[in-house]
Amino acid sequence: MNAWLEHTFVAPLHQEFFLKALLGGTLVAVVCAVVGCLVILRRMAFLGDALSHIMLAGVAGGYLVMKFFFHEEAHAGGMLVGALIASVLAVAMIGFVSRVSRIKEDTAIGVMYTGLFAAGAVLVTVYSSEIHIDLYHFIMGDVLGVADDDLRASAIASALVLSLVILFFRHFQIASFDPVLAAALGLPVLLIDYALTTCVSLVVVSGISMVGLILVVGLMITPAATAYLLTDRLQRMMWLAAGFAASSVVGGLYLAYAIDSSGGAAIMLFCSLQFLVVLVIAPRYGLLAGWLRRRRMLPQELVEDILGLVLKAGARAVSAGELRDGLGHEPRATLRAVKRLVQDGLLEARAEGYALTEQGTLQARRLQRAHRLWETYLSQVGTPEAELHGQAHKLEHLHEEASVDYIDHILGHPLKDPHGSEIPPDFVDTHSGQPVMVSLLRKDQGGTIVEVKPAAATYTPLKKGERIKLRPRNVAANRWVVERADGSVVELDHAVADGVLVQPDP
């Protein structure tokens, strides 16, 4: 075991090329990831990819200039500057094409970068005897064979970019989030945009020597995308992205060493796997979290049916078996819902089965009220007797308070449904602590009048401040019988009863 650990994890560290790759790779990857956060938030991923390809032309140009004019072979700084010039030119051309023609920006990027990449490829092949660039290495990268010159150039570029991002973090943040505000505050938005593009070019140039031009865009956006799934703050996103980038390099290099594969590819593979894992397990934006959230949501109809069944049983507790088989829902879902209702405090588990808690009773009564009102309504609009219950059973799920109150109102606040069962009172409104219309009160309920609407005042002697109590309703005429403090009695019709507001006694 120990020997295996030693062989896998410690032995590579004795190799100079491995250490160099670890150091250089981490450096580049971290900076790539930090810039990548801004790149993905501004939807510039395609531009990043394009810039990496354009580098070929720039690097070849820089190489040739240094060779012919200064007789320097493979000058790293010259190639870096050449790549930068190429990318700035490309960005300017992309902007120009999309401004002067009807071509949209993404199309302009596609046209320009393939053209410039082709120009680079032509240069490299035409001067193949002069240029000693290994095209394969350029495309695939060679992190395990990184040269000291490359390492130095990368370090300088990375330090420069990281300092820019840290110093001007606020500027990059605001120009990405709200360029109009940035302009209104007097910030140089265009300059900031160019600075960002330059930063992207710089990290791409440094990244290419490690992982190659195909994979460098992945090094930029994958760690950033991984971090984006985990946080809601840009600063934290950058820290996390840097962390993921570093772990990709370390993990990828060990992977490459163990299975003897290309270093750059192993790094990107590790990085992508990391992303997939986070995509699944991220606490808020992950797949698992979404699945759990959906699973925790109970079907509303099922909940309401369970409460209805338990309410119908009255004082008797309902056994689990009765619930499972009596509702016609899927048994496992039913039992899970029952468990959740117990957790939520609507049902309580007793020895004989389940009963409603006080809160559960209120909720069930509210649903019962909706059901019976709908039934009354359906019979009034001429629904055949046989369909009444079934239809009302469907409609009771429309129990939003205001809608049910409206049905109650147009029916004249009935006391009984067509089968002669009592319709529960509107306890949501009468127990809210707010004044209610007399028409909502049932017999024996009382309170103090707080307002008599002008339209009602002409038809009733009742006055503000008076104490009243309800007697049983005159059902035949649908009139509310109100007992005043002195024992006398007045009758109100529906419209007047609606016009008198009472603060009910608790």
Place this chain on the structure above:
Amino acid sequence: MAISTSGARTATTPAIEVQHLTVSYGPRPALLDVSVAIEPGVLVGVIGPNGAGKSTFIKALLGFVKRDVGQIKILGTPAEHAIGRIAYVPQRGAVDWDFPVTVREVVMMGRYGHLRWWQDPGTADRQAVDAALEMVRMSEFADRQIGQLSGGQQQRVFMARALAQGGEVLLLDEPFAGVDASTERALLDVLHSAKGQGRTLVVVHHDLVTAAEYFDKLLLVKQRLFAYGTPAQVLREDLLSEVYEGRLRAFEHLREEAARKAREGAAP
């Protein structure tokens, strides 16, 4: 300028003074010879049909579109030197709501104009942010990511940002678009308290019915400035039917409604 300015000069410096403003994107100017002086401390609604140049007017005040002709002065200072004295609330559609940024951070952006690039936000900035959040009653949501708010709350966050910015002039582009009636009320309260602090507010608005009730002054624009004045002066049948080209069939009703609301608003 060789051409004389129309409109009498008042004793106080106008909050916004626009002279002969013309802005174009193509052969047809979006705004043509617009001149207006908006006095400080008023709540102005900019009304007009779609594509009338309402947003362009706001953007011109911000200096965000190029002027072909004309001058803009903010509190007596030419617009190009008045940066920072104007705060702007964008349209809701212009924002990436998935951006990893919290409510407090968005409001803090309003303070960035007060900071040199090497400075970090200080106590005064944090206090201004807290005060602004308090004013729009969003303090309890300060650490939420902005995408997790309702439409009205998001609108209030951007109001808070404009307030934290501390500009004397606030420009709002359709703040009432896509929010429900109660949110509209809450936003309006914020506008009024901002006005109470002596700020000048210019609000792009598309609902003629509520325009009379909400604003002290209206600015009716469709390429040209058709009227600037009190709602009663601006909501005139001849003006509106010219601007809306008879497309306003229910116009009579609208005007009565507006007049009635204006009376109700004035009564208490």
